[in-house]
Amino acid sequence: xxxxxxxxxxxxxxxxxxxxxxxxxxxxxxxxxxxxxxxxxxxxxxxxxxxxxxxxxxxxxxxxxxxxxxxxxxxxxxxxxxxxxxxxxxxxxxxxxxxxxxxxxxxxxxxxxxxxxxxxxxxxxxxxxxxxxxxxxxxxxxxxxxxxxxxxxxxxxxxxxxxxxxxxxxxxxxxxxxxxxxxxxxxxxxxxxxxxxxxxxxxxxxxxxxxxxxxxxxxxxxxxxxxxxxxxxxxxxxxxxxxxxxxxxxxxxxxxxxxxxxxxxxxxxxxxxxxxxxxxxxxxxxxxxxxxxxxxxxxxxxxxxxxxxxxxxxxxxxxxxxxxxxxxxxxxxxxxxxxxxxxxxxxxxxxxxxxxxxxxxxxxxxxxxxxxxxxxxxxxxxxxxxxxxxxxxxxxxxxxxxxxxxxxxxxxxxxxxxxxxxxxxxxxxxxxxxxxxxxxxxxxxxxxxxxxxxxxxxxxxxxxxxxxxxxxxxxxxxxxxxxxxxxx
Numbered sequence: 421x422x423x424x425x426x427x428x429x430x431x432x433x434x435x436x437x438x439x440x441x442x443x444x445x446x447x448x449x450x451x452x453x454x455x456x457x458x459x460x461x462x463x464x465x466x467x468x469x470x471x472x473x474x475x476x477x478x479x480x481x482x483x484x485x486x487x488x489x490x491x492x493x494x495x496x497x498x499x500x501x502x503x504x505x506x507x508x509x510x511x512x513x514x515x516x517x518x519x520x521x522x523x524x525x526x527x528x529x530x531x532x533x534x535x536x537x538x539x540x541x542x543x544x545x546x547x548x549x550x551x552x553x554x555x556x557x558x559x560x561x562x563x564x565x566x567x568x569x570x571x572x573x574x575x576x577x578x579x580x581x582x583x584x585x586x587x588x589x590x591x592x593x594x595x596x597x598x599x600x601x602x603x604x605x606x607x608x609x610x611x612x613x614x615x616x617x618x619x620x621x622x623x624x625x626x627x628x629x630x631x632x633x634x635x636x637x638x639x640x641x642x643x644x645x646x647x648x649x650x651x652x653x654x655x656x657x658x659x660x661x662x663x664x665x666x667x668x669x670x671x672x673x674x675x676x677x678x679x680x681x682x683x684x685x686x687x688x689x690x691x692x693x694x695x696x697x698x699x700x701x702x703x704x705x706x707x708x709x710x711x712x713x714x715x716x717x718x719x720x721x722x723x724x725x726x727x728x729x730x731x732x733x734x735x736x737x738x739x740x741x742x743x744x745x746x747x748x749x750x751x752x753x754x755x756x757x758x759x760x761x762x763x764x765x766x767x768x769x770x771x772x773x774x775x776x777x778x779x780x781x782x783x784x785x786x787x788x789x790x791x792x793x794x795x796x797x798x799x800x801x802x803x804x805x806x807x808x809x810x811x812x813x814x815x816x817x818x819x820x821x822x823x824x825x826x827x828x829x830x831x832x833x834x835x836x837x838x839x840x841x842x843x844x845x846x847x848x849x850x851x852x853x854x855x856x857x858x859x860x861x862x863x864x865x866x867x868x869x870x871x872x873x874x875x876x877x878x879x880x881x882x883x884x885x886x887x888x889x890x891x892x893x894x895x896x897x898x899x900x901x902x903x904x905x906x907x908x
């Protein structure tokens with residue numbers, strides 16, 4: 421007799437262990453710190469060994485293929501955890517695996533073929549199969565992560581994310597100097613590991629469990645969000661591709677490095693978003709939406725304040741960060757880096773609201789959110805070129821304004837769907853107060869006769885001391901509520 425699948429079976433494997441919401445957040449936060457740190461190490465390694473131009477080429481390839489992954493997966497990276505988390509039906513995993521074979525692989529062939537045919541700068545048709553394998557490995561990593569999220573097993577999800585995004589690339593780049601050879605072995609290794617881990621987590625693939633109804637559900641959910649994925653591709657990969665074709669790879673390297681700093685916000689909002697989608701879907705299905713609204717109110721406020729603090733810190737210390745990270749600095753590079761950093765709070769907020777918006781409605785509201793941002797970017801670039809404004813300046817302004825528009829649109833739909841008003845005068849005052857205090861500390865420390873690194877370390881220590889004191893002694897407001905939920 422065929423053994424009936426039970427969710428309890430998942431607990432028998434420590435990779436599939438189900439832990440508390442707080443533990444999920446902490447684990448994913450720590451994993452994000454390690455992943456981001458490892459990516460910084462990898463980028464710095466390439467810049468120092470091969471130079472800024474080669475780093476720019478590598479980041480262009482990686483950013484372009486990563487930004488398109490949601491389209492290649494037809495939204496399964498969002499749809500799978502949404503449906504699977506409701507009642508843990510194994511058949512959703514079976515159907516997603518089938519869709520990966522019959523849809524994602526052909527779409528990847530078309531996508532890579534189109535890039536080579538269009539002769540986009542930074543892509544060479546001779547490396548078609550390398551791009552193909554590397555792109556499929558990214559898709560496999562995303563869908564495997566989605567499966568573990570769906571089962572609400574963040575231990576396994578984080579382990580395989582760390583392997584695919586950081587551990588394997590660093591190991592391979594440590595032994596292989598040629599970028600394309602490294603991309604091939606990274607892609608092949610990650611693809612095999614992710615597919616095997618998907619099958620293991622799903623307890624195999626049952627052909628009899630595959631049915632048209634669930635496949636249509638997953639595809640429909642993903643198609644509703646397809647404009648969102650296309651828009652996110654434009655927002656993340658549009659500017660690097662534009663700069664590579666119109667300016668140079670050095671500008672691409674500096675911009676993508678700035679974008680990596682912007683994605684530091686994912687250290688905080690990423691774990692929350694990853695854990696929230698399946699849990700919110702589960703709670704709303706159980707009729708406890710009011711609890712969700714209270715939790716989101718605290719998390720959004722915390723996310724906004726923290727992202728502003730990170731933005732100010734990175735903006736102030738941009739010259740030192742650039743010098744320590746990439747080993748060289750230029751006025752153009754510093755300008756690009758600082759412009760990209762300014763988008764961090766808006767990028768963080770839209771990332772934080774994405775999962776709650778997806779979880780509460782079958783409709784693709786995020787398609788409108790990111791579509792609005794992508795349209796803003798395209799309009800600004802068009803106007804800039806029409807007025808013959810410097811291409812680099814146009815690109816940077818379009819990036820910043822488009823993310824501001826995305827943040828505003830996210831705020832609107834959170835208010836519409838959850839009846840939750842995020843922005844208020846008190847929050848505005850807290851943000852302004854934080855900025856003023858940080859700038860004042862930086863100014864006072866900068867007067868000391870010490871190296872830039874020493875000044876940064878002293879200021880950082882003061883920030884940590886002040887922040888720790890505020891966290892410890894605050895007994896009212898959103899921070900007190902956040903502490904209550906963390907310590908619960």
